[in-house]
Amino acid sequence: xPPGEELAxxxxxxxxxxxxxxxxxxxxxxxxxxxxxxEGTVRVVLTPTYSGxxxxxxxxxxxxxxxxxxxxxxxxxxxxxxxxxxxxRLGPRARAKLEAMDIAPPPPAAPAPITxxxxxxxxxxxxxxxxxxxxSTACKSLWRCQDCSEPFEHFKALR
Amino acid sequence: MxxxxxxxxxxxxxxxxxxxxDDCLVLSHRLAEWTTHAPELEEEVALANLALDLLGQARxxxxxxxxxxxxxxxxxxxAYWRDDRDFRNLLLVEQPNGDFAVTMTRQLLFxxxxxxxxxxxxxxxxxRLAAIxxxxxxxxxxxxxHARLWVQRLGGGTEESHSRMRRALDLLxxxxxxxxxxxxAWGRAADLGALPPLASIExxxxxxxxxxxxxxxxxxxxxxxxxxxxxxxxxxxxxGHLLAExxxxxxxxxxxxx
Ligand SMILES: [Zn+2]
Numbered sequence: 001x002p003p004g005e006e007l008a009x010x011x012x013x014x015x016x017x018x019x020x021x022x023x024x025x026x027x028x029x030x031x032x033x034x035x036x037x038x039e040g041t042v043r044v045v046l047t048p049t050y051s052g053x054x055x056x057x058x059x060x061x062x063x064x065x066x067x068x069x070x071x072x073x074x075x076x077x078x079x080x081x082x083x084x085x086x087x088x089r090l091g092p093r094a095r096a097k098l099e100a101m102d103i104a105p106p107p108p109a110a111p112a113p114i115t116x117x118x119x120x121x122x123x124x125x126x127x128x129x130x131x132x133x134x135x136s137t138a139c140k141s142l143w144r145c146q147d148c149s150e151p152f153e154h155f156k157a158l159r
Numbered sequence: 160m161x162x163x164x165x166x167x168x169x170x171x172x173x174x175x176x177x178x179x180x181d182d183c184l185v186l187s188h189r190l191a192e193w194t195t196h197a198p199e200l201e202e203e204v205a206l207a208n209l210a211l212d213l214l215g216q217a218r219x220x221x222x223x224x225x226x227x228x229x230x231x232x233x234x235x236x237x238a239y240w241r242d243d244r245d246f247r248n249l250l251l252v253e254q255p256n257g258d259f260a261v262t263m264t265r266q267l268l269f270x271x272x273x274x275x276x277x278x279x280x281x282x283x284x285x286x287r288l289a290a291i292x293x294x295x296x297x298x299x300x301x302x303x304x305h306a307r308l309w310v311q312r313l314g315g316g317t318e319e320s321h322s323r324m325r326r327a328l329d330l331l332x333x334x335x336x337x338x339x340x341x342x343x344a345w346g347r348a349a350d351l352g353a354l355p356p357l358a359s360i361e362x363x364x365x366x367x368x369x370x371x372x373x374x375x376x377x378x379x380x381x382x383x384x385x386x387x388x389x390x391x392x393x394x395x396x397x398x399g400h401l402l403a404e405x406x407x408x409x410x411x412x413x414x415x416x417x
Contacts, residue, residue: 051294052215081219082290086297132201133305134208142201158297 002036004072009034011066012044018058019137022097025059029089032080041074042067047085049158050138086159098155104143106157120145121152128152167285167353173227174247174344175354176288177237178390179276180220181248184238185398186269187213188405189256198259205305209266212298219291239409243398250389251334253398260313260323264331266306271367272338272360274299279355288353307371314375324377332380337387338364345390 012034013026025031025046032045044063048056060077067075087106090098095105102121118128125147132142133156141156190210197203221234232240251269256262277299280292313320339357341349348354365379372378388394409415 048215048294050212050215051219051291051298052211052213054211080290081294082286084290084293084297132204133301133308134201134205136204138208138211158301 002038004040004042005034005036007070008036008042008044008067008072011070012063015059015062015066018055018062019139020101020103022101023094025063027091027094027097029091029094030059030085036072039074040072041076042072044075044077045080046077047080049085053138055137087155087157088159090155102152103140104152104154106155109159118143118154120148120150122150123148130154167348167351169227169229171344171347172285172288172353173224174342175348176220176224176227178247178342178345179288180217180224180237181246182252182269182273183213183217183220185246185248185401186252186265187211187217188401189252189254189265190262192256193262206262209302209305212295212302216291216295216298219294223287223291235409239406243394243402244392246389246394246398246402247392248389248394248398249334249337250386250395251331251338253389253395253401254331254334255397257327257330258323259309260320260327261330263306263309263313264324264327266302267310267371268331268335268338268368270299270303270306271371272364274303275360275363275367276355279360280353283353283355284351285348285353310371310377311375314372314377321376324375328372328377329380333383333386336383336385337389340387340390342390 013024013031015025017023017025017028020028028049030047030049032047033043034045035043037043044067046056046059046063056079060079063077064075088109090105098105099121104118104121107118117126119126120128122145125145127146128143129146130141131144131151134140135142135153135156139155139158140153142151143154144151187210190206190213193206194203197206217238218234221237225232225234225237249269251265254261254265274296277292277296281289281296283289283292310324314324315321339361341357345354345357349356369379386395
């Protein structure tokens with residue numbers, strides 16, 4: 001491994017998502033590769049969550065700035081579509097962080113598509129209802145709890 | 160740019176990526192026209208998100224079309240500097256939004272088509288097309304689900320919503336035959352396994368639409384005076400108006416950024 005590669009990888013992994021800043025690029029499963037060339041040039045490969053995710057440009061800029069600030073002489077950020085990202089790439093750490101922020105994480109992958117009810121992140125009730133299939137960002141939908149009446153966001157499943 | 164690994168010529172790859180990308184770009188613009196006009200706030204957000212997904216797909220497809228062409232045109236040049244006769248989208252996606260029933264009927268007809276198409280392209284022999292389709296199919300699936308829910312509600316809703324849905328179907332059905340008419344480039348790409356033969360998805364598409372309409376108390380209109388030509392650049396006047404709005408700013412202020 002070229003010198004600095006481990007550092008570059010760790011720094012890129014910890015860059016926060018611009019829309020959900022409590023999640024890192026690594027939590028989201030969108031950091032694909034970090035390579036350091038002989039001159040210390042870093043190439044970072046990201047994959048978008050949604051085709052039209054408007055945050056990708058900002059992420060690329062944040063990664064570039066973070067690595068330049070750490071002294072890497074040049075940074076190139078590319079995006080790669082295949083294999084396509086899905087919410088199954090969210091690790092346990094990401095799911096725990098979403099729950100801690102009162103955002104219901106996507107249901108785990110099931111062998112057959114089934115409709116699951118979501119647990120209210122405020123009171124734990126299973127009596128919840130979808131208000132809107134879309135939310136404030138491409139990755140979320142809007143729900144409401146019928147017991148505590150609080151609305152909550154859901155990081156919707158994409159697969 | 161040389162030929163793809165599938166043996167598909169660069170020009171054919173350009174042609175088919177352009178057709179798929181133009182469908183996304185034009186429909187994205189149509190959906191964005193609902194912004195500030197949607198029937199409720201949640202639907203406003205929904206339509207904008209659908210438009211955003213399609214715009215993302217359009218960007219990838221038009222970038223690929225530009226690369227394959229090898230004349231240095233990027234996604235922006237293809238989106239902003241072509242005139243209507245150079246657009247290759249289906250006539251269906253350029254049809255005006257009409258009322259909400261028309262918009263949702265168009266979404267049902269197109270999303271069902273796009274989902275089948277992307278699903279097959281994602282396992283096709285052209286890796287760059289396959290990558291874009293594998294990403295897009297998950298989005299198309301979600302869009303189809305959204306359209307289904309609305310068609311169900313409107314078709315089985317009030318007398319008014321039901322009759323509007325019937326009118327919407329009568330209005331849009333004539334544009335559906337074109338979905339399954341291959342261009343020459345499409346035919347060659349299908350022979351090489353990069354795209355599915357359109358005849359092979361017509362049956363599954365019709366089945367999806369038919370069962371959705373049946374459960375929504377609606378039916379496929381009996382007769383249609385078929386309209387086609389979009390894939391060859393022969394468009395309705397509606398596209399010209401859409402492009403005038405979409406391209407005006409960029410053409411008045413080339414290279415403007417904001
Ligand atoms: Zn609750």
